[in-house]
Amino acid sequence: MRLTLLGRTESMANFRVALKALSVAELVGNGRGCYRRLASISLRSFASYVCPSSRAIIYEEHGPPDKVTRLVELPVCDLKENEVCVKMLAAPINPSDINRIEGVYPVRPPLPAVGGYEGVGEVKALGSGAKYLSIGDWVIPSPPSFGTWQTCIVKEENAWCKVPKDVPAEYAATVSVNPSTALRMLEDFVSLKAGDVVVQNGATSMVGQCVIQLSYLRGIQTINIIRDRPDLDDVKQRLKEMGAGKVFSESELEVKNVKSLLGDLSEPILGFNCVGGNAASLVLKFLRQGGTMVTYGGMSKKPITVSTSSFIFKDLHLRGYWMQNWVNSHTSNEFKTMTDYLLRLVRDGLLKYKTETVPFQDFDAALQKALGKQGHFSKQVLMFDK
Incomplete structure (x- = not known):
């Protein structure tokens, strides 16, 4: 392909050099109309076929993330023809990202691989066959996909879902996994109505915070179990400000009959477990006859132990949830409808969760926090240069 620039025909390879070499006098001397044509060439024709160099966090083998990851150009x-170039704006470090690098996650990209699985970016260039997106649109991978820890990504147009630009980038970057998991678990396992009660452990996690707020909007009460910590009273207060009904530490539930702590709340019909071990047993103890516990994580790396009587005499149901399965069995339009709904709640101030934004160049420090090597921190969200 060749482009004409102020009467000179240039190859695509030389176009950038020729464009940079133009003097201000050449631009001004050719008049405003010529400037508009030049702007059109540089913003559409040139940008439509080339994506700039990118910086990426890659790993070539599985192992400790702080040992096997490195920054490359x-x-x-x-x-x-059908591809678009997206300049990334933000991307989180999720536990599943860490597990993929470690090699313990069930689904992993082939090596070498770029880290990251979700994020938000801005369309910077379009292939000649792109039909639905425009330069400047904000997009997220649809479905979420590997390789978001890089400054620019090239994928086919249909791999992206347009999202509104009137929400903070860190929310758009994180909507695909944790908030979506909370919504799906509330809607897909038990038919809930106003006045019902759900119980969960890991209530301070991003999913847990979203469960509290989405339940509150529906008139559903929540019982929330958190680990013991020095700032326990402050954490309880923050969760209650989000709409939590009752909040207990694990040690506060070391009583013979946990249901005596319910007060005027009815027994929960649905429970969520992301911890395993004793924390999962506490969720089971709260559930009413025929209740369901959904497991979506195992942060303690300990198994779930269930008594025989829980199955025979209480008829409890144990289920599992994995967001990837939902994505695989639903259309891109259904995915977009869900994320648009969640981002509307964010825009309206009805859904909030705590993140810590970190410049992309400080990836190593963010990773240390995500690995829990510097104490308890909010979810790390990498922010890319604008």
Whole structure:
């Protein structure tokens, strides 16, 4: 492909050099109309076929994330007809990202791989066949996909879902996994109505915070179990400000009959477990006859132990949830409808969760926090240069 620039015909490879070499006098001397044509070429024709070099966090083997990851430079690449180039704005470090690098997650990309699984970016360049997106649109991977820890990503247009730009980037970057998991677990396992009660452990996690707020909007009460910690009273207060009904530490539930702590709340019909071990047993103790516990994580790396009587005499149901399965069995339009709904709640101030934004160049420090090596911190969200 060749482009004409102020009467000079240039190859695509030389276009950038020729464009930079133009003097102000050449631009002004050719008049405003010529400037508009030049702007059109530089913003559409040139940008539509080339994606700039990118910086990426990669790993070439599985192992400790702080040992096997490194920053590399990826070269400039041409766009194919149906591809778009997206400049990343933000991407989180999720526990599943860490597990993939460690090699213990059930689904992993082939090596070498770029880290990260969700995020938000801005469309910077379009292939000639792109039809639905425009330069400047904010997009998230749809479905979530590998490789978001890089400054620029090239994928086919249909791999992206447009999202509104009137929410903070860190929320758009994190909507695909944790808030979506909370919504799906509330809607897909038990038919809940106003006045019902759900119980969960890991209530301070992003999913846990979303469960509290989404339940509150529906008139559903929550019983929330958190680990013992020095700032226990402050954490309880923050969760109650989000709409939590009751909040207990694990040690406060070391009583013979946990249901005596319910007060005027009815027995929960649904429970969520992301910890395992004793914390999962506490969720089971609260459930009413025929109740369901959904497991979506195992942070303690300890198994779930269930008494025989819980199955025979209480008819409890144990289920599992994995967001990837939902994504695989639903359309991109259904995914977009869900994320649009959640981001509307964010925009309206009805859904909030705590994150810690970190410049991309400080990835190593963010990773140490995500690994829990510097104490308890909020979810780390990498923010890319604008």
